[in-house]
Amino acid sequence: MEIKPIQDYYPDDVAHCYGCGRLNEHGHQIKSFWDGDETICYFTPKEYHTAIPGYVYGGLIASLIDCHGTGTAALAAYRNENREPGTLPPFRFVTASLQVDYLKPTPLGVELELRSKIIEIKGKKVISEISVFANGDITAKGKVVAVQMPESFNK
Amino acid sequence: MEIKPIQDYYPDDVAHCYGCGRLNEHGHQIKSFWDGDETICYFTPKEYHTAIPGYVYGGLIASLIDCHGTGTAALAAYRNENREPGTLPPFRFVTASLQVDYLKPTPLGVELELRSKIIEIKGKKVISEISVFANGDITAKGKVVAVQMPESFNK
Numbered sequence: 001m002e003i004k005p006i007q008d009y010y011p012d013d014v015a016h017c018y019g020c021g022r023l024n025e026h027g028h029q030i031k032s033f034w035d036g037d038e039t040i041c042y043f044t045p046k047e048y049h050t051a052i053p054g055y056v057y058g059g060l061i062a063s064l065i066d067c068h069g070t071g072t073a074a075l076a077a078y079r080n081e082n083r084e085p086g087t088l089p090p091f092r093f094v095t096a097s098l099q100v101d102y103l104k105p106t107p108l109g110v111e112l113e114l115r116s117k118i119i120e121i122k123g124k125k126v127i128s129e130i131s132v133f134a135n136g137d138i139t140a141k142g143k144v145v146a147v148q149m150p151e152s153f154n155k
Numbered sequence: 156m157e158i159k160p161i162q163d164y165y166p167d168d169v170a171h172c173y174g175c176g177r178l179n180e181h182g183h184q185i186k187s188f189w190d191g192d193e194t195i196c197y198f199t200p201k202e203y204h205t206a207i208p209g210y211v212y213g214g215l216i217a218s219l220i221d222c223h224g225t226g227t228a229a230l231a232a233y234r235n236e237n238r239e240p241g242t243l244p245p246f247r248f249v250t251a252s253l254q255v256d257y258l259k260p261t262p263l264g265v266e267l268e269l270r271s272k273i274i275e276i277k278g279k280k281v282i283s284e285i286s287v288f289a290n291g292d293i294t295a296k297g298k299v300v301a302v303q304m305p306e307s308f309n310k
Contacts, residue, residue, distance in 0.1 A: 021205075
């Protein structure tokens with residue numbers, strides 16, 4: 001069975017996010033999957049996603065953490081209801097708050113790995129902690145508070 | 156006298172940041188200025204910087220807060236030494252940590268205004284709080300801990 005990323009299950013009308021929307025041709029189109037009890041996402045920054053030359057721009061790291069956090073929230077919400085992604089109703093989360101600690105410069109030119117642990121699932125809220133690795137070395141840590149998208153957002 | 160943004164004073168070899176580097180042709184090239192005791196920055200997102208259709212992607216908001224925060228830190232550091240930007244040695248800050256609270260959806264299609272207050276200047280660290288406004292309405296709040304770029308970064 002092919003395993004699809006959670007972003008491939010987002011309904012078409014909410015699949016245009018610059019960070020994670022599969023329908024945004026300009027965007028990053030990140031892909032988030034389960035890996036045991038954690039979730040993972042891989043992304044290779046472009047050469048121009050630079051901060052100081054040779055290192056990744058912090059805003060991109062924040063963006064990846066943000067969107068992997070909302071993807072992780074959706075994955076966790078389905079699993080919490082013992083449902084598979086693709087079953088109805090769909091889960092789609094947005095970010096209420098984002099915290100990023102830049103532990104050391106993140107080198108450009110390598111694939112980054114984001115790993116997330118789910119800290120809390122409560123009502124319409126999912127909190128996750130996300131670590132960013134480059135060459136196996138942790139370079140940034142983040143925390144995302146994601147909430148289910150209000151109905152009014154999409155009307 | 157023409158007032159230049161702080162980013163125009165960044166030394167060439169550290170002026171390639173995707174968010175604020177004047178030499179990054181792919182990037183946002185944000186510009187930060189004093190406005191009394193606060194700093195300001197204006198930015199109009201592109202149509203593809205979307206989250207849910209019609210609203211700005213949270214990662215961009217985080218990026219703007221991040222880079223306006225490091226620009227604000229440099230402005231504050233010069234003023235703290237009673238020096239004008241452009242005098243030597245130059246100040247260039249990087250982000251140690253970033254916090255963003257998304258208060259409400261930020262509409263696409265309008266110019267955003269970022270306003271920052273300096274909370275603390277201590278040693279090589281500057282902490283600032285930044286509010287994002289769309290149509291005069293506050294949509295996000297952030298806090299940036301910026302630190303002077305270590306020498307080793309640039310070697």
